[in-house]
Amino acid sequence: MTKKILCVVGTRPEAIKMAPVIQALKNEPWVNLRVLATAQHRHLLDQVLNFFSIEPDIDLNIMRPNQALTTLTARLLLDLDDVLLAEKPDAVLVQGDTTTVMAVALACFYHRIPVGHVEAGLRTWNISNPFPEEANRVITGKLAHWHFVPTEGSHQNLLREGVADENIFITGNTVIDALLVVAAQNIELPAQVDPNKRLVLITAHRRENFGEPLRNICHAIQALAQNNPEVEFLFPVHPNPNVTNIVNSLLANKPNIHLSAPLDYVHFVAALKRSFLILTDSGGVQEEAPALGKPILVLRNETERPEAVEQGVAKLVGSHYGQIVEETQRLLDDTTAYQAMVKGTSPYGDGHAAERIVNVLREHFS
Numbered sequence: 001m002t003k004k005i006l007c008v009v010g011t012r013p014e015a016i017k018m019a020p021v022i023q024a025l026k027n028e029p030w031v032n033l034r035v036l037a038t039a040q041h042r043h044l045l046d047q048v049l050n051f052f053s054i055e056p057d058i059d060l061n062i063m064r065p066n067q068a069l070t071t072l073t074a075r076l077l078l079d080l081d082d083v084l085l086a087e088k089p090d091a092v093l094v095q096g097d098t099t100t101v102m103a104v105a106l107a108c109f110y111h112r113i114p115v116g117h118v119e120a121g122l123r124t125w126n127i128s129n130p131f132p133e134e135a136n137r138v139i140t141g142k143l144a145h146w147h148f149v150p151t152e153g154s155h156q157n158l159l160r161e162g163v164a165d166e167n168i169f170i171t172g173n174t175v176i177d178a179l180l181v182v183a184a185q186n187i188e189l190p191a192q193v194d195p196n197k198r199l200v201l202i203t204a205h206r207r208e209n210f211g212e213p214l215r216n217i218c219h220a221i222q223a224l225a226q227n228n229p230e231v232e233f234l235f236p237v238h239p240n241p242n243v244t245n246i247v248n249s250l251l252a253n254k255p256n257i258h259l260s261a262p263l264d265y266v267h268f269v270a271a272l273k274r275s276f277l278i279l280t281d282s283g284g285v286q287e288e289a290p291a292l293g294k295p296i297l298v299l300r301n302e303t304e305r306p307e308a309v310e311q312g313v314a315k316l317v318g319s320h321y322g323q324i325v326e327e328t329q330r331l332l333d334d335t336t337a338y339q340a341m342v343k344g345t346s347p348y349g350d351g352h353a354a355e356r357i358v359n360v361l362r363e364h365f366s
Helices: 012-026 042-051 069-087 099-111 133-143 152-160 174-183 212-227 241-251 265-274 283-291 306-310 321-333 335-340 353-365
Strands: 003-009 031-037 091-095 115-118 146-149 168-170 198-203 231-236 257-260 277-280 296-298 314-316
Touching (some): 003 012, 003 099, 012 042, 012 091, 012 174, 012 283, 012 353, 042 265, 091 099, 099 115, 099 133, 115 133, 168 353, 174 265, 174 283, 174 353, 198 265, 212 231, 212 241, 212 321, 283 296, 283 306, 283 314, 296 321, 306 314
Parallel strands (some): 003 031, 003 091, 115 146, 198 231, 198 277, 231 257, 277 296
């Protein structure tokens, strides 16, 4: 007897990390697979779905310009109610810590539908940072049935919160499954950067960095570019106007700073492979870069992914001008310091996370 499993994706990172699970479930004869896209990020989501040949069965197209979190949550809950009533899935899978994930977990709780949370157990223990992601994953952690955690640290976080051990499964992170597939391909970097120069890759998009923190980050990049004309800086700029307005006003038209539209996933992996080091506030990049042997300076004061910091392949620098400049310059100048952060091992998985998740579901439904 087949079981209907609904996989939900809302943003690009969710799609990247859920794609290996969706592909693995497609090969299971006992699964009636359905894919729901909330399209919390429309264009960026579609790029990934197209690359992995995933066509959503249901598309809520929920994105609106500068949408308030309250409005987004309310619209998601109303639309999800209709979907769950029509689909009647046996289980729903969500990934990560977006508003989509939290809303799905809550809607499923109301309908008494079990939820599997992929990448469960990440915590900073500061409910306001990152905002609103920490709250989203804490709420989801209270409502989920299966907790698919990437690391032992995530396992311990959930035990600390009172989650039953038999509902927690250490799988590794599915982002490594996706990364290893894409990184094996020889993809050219589309941006016009000098192949003979070292490349610093930058991403910044989190809400807690909007405003003055992002200005500090941009001023630090400006200083680094001016002091290191032999180094190229590539900054794919997130389309949110809170990001584009500041980045374009401070970093446009600098000779060795390349601002680009967001790269699709394949070309972003090519940029990761090509980079010398990475400045980022992204959670996913903190997981991907160590697997490719790339040092990361994290543009946040706290991280829910402490394993990379503990293993010495990442360092927290926040949005502090002086710290960003000092730590980046040190890695550019000091070969010993740089080599200490280049290990090429991932604390987040071995590329078989999706397989382990499917095995848990198969055993449950058999």
